[in-house]
Amino acid sequence: MLTKDYIIALQQDEDTELPRPEHTNGIRDFSKVPNTILVYDYEFNLQKIINMSMSILRIAGNCNSNTLYAIGIDLDFCIFTYEI
Secondary structure, X not given: OEOOOOEEEEEOOOOOOOXXXXXXXXXXXXXXXXXXXXXXXXXXXXXXXXXXXXXXXXXXXXXXXOEEEEEEEOOOEEEEEEEO
């Protein structure tokens, strides 16, 4: 996903998260969804690792700003914005 100044990736951080989720019979275990957002510059240099402290299902961005939009799971599903 791209923003004005960054490339954003939703990934598992192997140092702080559980192994990647396994899909069985079309059912996804939301407790194993990644909660780490990696921020790269346009030269593919890692700039930040952001642990959101909640499972993140989807991310989107605005190419005219550095605003990240996400769907996460806290106690329930939620939509939030984050300025990179």
